[in-house]
Amino acid sequence: MDVARVMESLAEQGVTVLFKVDAERMREAKRPWTFVASGAPFRDDLLVRTDAVSLEACLKVCLPRLREFGLVILD
Template sequence: MTANRGRWPKIDPDSGIEDAVLPILEWLGEQGVGAMIRVDAERVRDQKPAWTFAAGGGPLSHPLRADGATAQECLSRALVYLREAGVDVPF
C-alpha cells in the first residue's frame, strides 16, 4: 500500500481497464519497469483477493504491489499506485 494509511484507493468499475492490460505492460517495459499480473488459484479457492500486480525497476524507487479480487480491481489500484510513484501511465 501507499501513503494512504492502509486504505485502498477507489476504483472505477466502468473503466474497461482489462482491455488495456497488454498495452500497459508493454508501455511499462518500454520505460524500464518490469511488471506482471497474476492470479493465484489457491487464493481463488479460499475466496481471498487472488489477483496481484507487481512492478519494479526503471523510474520506480521501490517495488510496487497491488492486489484485488478481480483483474479490474487489481489493475485499477496498480495504476493509482504507479501514478503516486511518479509513473503516469497514459491509459
C-alpha cells in the same frame, strides 16, 4: 482498457510488470489476483504491489500509484 498496452507502455519506461492469479486463493475466495511493478523508475528497490479480487481491481489501485512516480500509462 487494453491491459497488454498498459503493460507494454510500462515496460518501455523500464518497469517490469507481473500479473498473477493464484488458484488456491481463488478456491478460498480470497484476493487471488496479484500485481507487482518494479524496476528502474523506482528508487531504493521500491515496488508497487497489490492483491485484489480481480485484474481490474489491481489496476484501479496500482495505476494511480504508478502515475504518482511520473510514469505515463497508455490505456
